[in-house]
Amino acid sequence: MDTKHSTIFHEDFLLRSEIAKALYHNYAKDLPIIDYHNHLPPENIAKNHxxxxxxxxxxxxxxxxxxxxxxxxxxxxxxxxxxxxxxxxxxxxxxxxxxxxxxxxxxxxxxxxxxxxxxxxxxxxxxxxxxxxxxxxxxxxxHSTRGLLEMQNVEVVCTTEDPLDDLRHHKNLRSQDVSLVMSTAFRPDKAFAVEDAPSFLQYLEQLEQVSAVSISNFDDLLEALDKRIDYFHENGCRLSDHGLELLPYFKTGAFDIIVIFNKIKNHKVLSQDEINYFKCETLKHLCKEYHKRGWVQQFHLGALRSVNSRMLQLRGRDSGWDSIGDFPQARSLGQFLNYLDSTDQLTKTILYNLNPADNELIATMIGNFNDGSIRGKIQFGAGWWFLDQKDGMEKQMNALSNMGLLSCFVGMLTDSRSFMSFPRHEYFRRILCNLIGNDVTNGELPADEKWLGKIISDISYYNAKNYFNGFKY
Known part of the structure; x- marks a missing residue:
């Protein structure tokens, strides 16, 4: 194809110093990709669409x-x-x-x-x-789906599935002679979405079928979810994921969960506190189950979803009508994590914020629960959604550097539904190398390429490989 070459997308794109170029080309560029959170359709991978x-x-x-x-x-x-x-x-x-x-x-x-x-x-x-x-x-x-992944040197993809999913496509891929690892993350948001009672009750009927548990009360719901967690674990799942406006916290007994469950079944309106209490009690149980199995749990916090009701009605969810929310995060987040940690049942955790105003909040919160038992046990997740761009990535890494340890960071993920999104890892790695290169140029870090290169390699690949040690390589 006869092409006219662009002027900016050259081999040193975004790399403004010689040390940044050396760090990227010698220590980051050729490393494999562990994409530990995305929304790729697993069927397309298994069938090599x-x-x-x-x-x-x-x-x-x-x-x-x-x-x-x-x-x-x-x-x-x-x-x-x-x-x-x-x-x-x-x-x-x-x-x-x-x-x-x-x-x-x-x-x-x-x-x-x-x-x-x-x-x-x-x-x-x-x-x-x-x-x-x-x-x-x-x-x-x-240029099949797996070909596109191979082009970008993708070693692991971790898709995101509802507890109802039978994981047939994950099983299918594992039965094939391929080097690509496809795992899944357990995403139980619908299991506590009681703000929409009709949809929630329909979901319970489906959960009953796949779990073989008759759900007539809250304990039955937890039993059904436990069975699905077991099923996911048996099929290689080692992560969970949750999308929440905020992580709610109440002391157990603040409301009567039996009364709340009955109100839902009888289509009675719940107060906002009752809704959040139900979410909190469900999540308390789930998080203890994750800890029991050695899973990593992820919390994506702060999205204000489906703002445009007219276009939501016309085009449906996840079609571009969401924005950054300004929900209060610190107190309830700290209380929830402390509740789990108080009995040593806080598993490895990654926290993602959507509002950049919460960067320093999250960067300091993780330090409260990094207890020395695991390197980087509690993580400040990479810039997410509206923040996975150059400015957002730099601000996230600067906040983490100032108030935590960038060297322990598990790095980038695509959070994407597109098989063409994986150059975002390259984009992140270039930004990371340039950030460190700027510090060297400014005399704030020594020009020790080998030492800095190890840090770059760790953030780009090795930290994630060690953190998600349940993946089968």
Whole structure:
């Protein structure tokens, strides 16, 4: 393909000093990827799915791109509507030049370059030609789902599944002779989403079926969840994940859980405190079960979801109508973690915040529970969602550096539904190397490439490999 080379996406992109370049190229660039949290469809991995075109693999399901296109006034039919895949790609090509200073601009061009060798800046003028070239390559075996992962040297992917999932695709992949490890994270959010009683009661019916437990009270619910945890554990799961506005805490007995459960079954309205108490009691039990099995637990805190009710009704959840929330985090988070730690039942924990105002809060909170038993036992998770861009990553790492130990950090994850999102690890590694390189240039760290290189390698790969020691390599 005849390409016009861009001027910024060269081998030293984002690396502003010689030491930063050396750290990236010698210690980070070629390391494998452990992507310990994402939302990839496991069926596509197990069946080694071949996408027909770049719109299917790149635009479908990507609400980052959708929000940008809507902001530019692009009609919804070209985003989630009934326009053809070629037409959708054309509109995205027209949008890309106007995403400058948004991470989409960097991500998009890195992805075109790393997966297809295309070093052009995508525009409306060349979108049709690039669509044809990417479609041609996507027909090749090298560009199947597992081929795309192999291109980025992905060693482990950890998808995210509801307790109802039968994990058939994870089992399928394990039965094949492949080196890629696909694990899962247990995501039980729907098991305590009592704010929507009708949906919750429907969920209980489904949970009854897969667990073979008749759920007539709260203890039955916990028993059913325990059975699903056992099932997930037997199938290689070693992580849990929870998406919450905040992590609620109440002393047990503050409300009567029997009364709350009966109110739910009788479709009576719960108060906000009753809702949060139910979540808290369920999570207390779950977290003790995770500890018993040596799992890692993850808490994603602070998203304000489904803000636009009109568009939610038209397009559904997870289609781009969420934002950063300003929920009070510190007191209840500290109390909840302390509750578990007081009986030494606090397992390895990763805390992610969505509001950057909480960076220092989380960075100091983890230090309260790093008790010397495990290196980096409690982690401040990488910049998440709206914060997984250059400024957000730098602020997260600076807060962690100032108030904790960056050297113990388990690094980056994609949190993505896209098989083309893995250059985000490269993006993170370049930003990390540049951050350390700036300190050397400023005379704040010694120019000891070997020592700094070890720290870079640890954050990029080895810390995660050691932390998630339950994965089968």
């Amino acid at each position: 071949q996408f027909e075109n770049c719109s299917q693999v790149w635009l479908a399901g990507d609400h980052y791109k959708w929000r940008a296109m809507r902001t530019l006034g692009i009609d919804e039919k070209y985003i989630t509507g009934n326009a053809s895949d070629r037409e959708k790609f054309q509109k995205w090509g027209e949008a890309v030049p106007y995403t400058l200073r948004n991470p989409l601009y960097h991500w998009s061009h890195l992805e075109l370059k790393r997966y297809y060798g295309i070093d052009e800046l995508l525009t409306g003028e060349n979108a049709n030609t690039i669509y044809d070239e990417t479609m041609r390559q996507l027909q090749q075996k090298s």
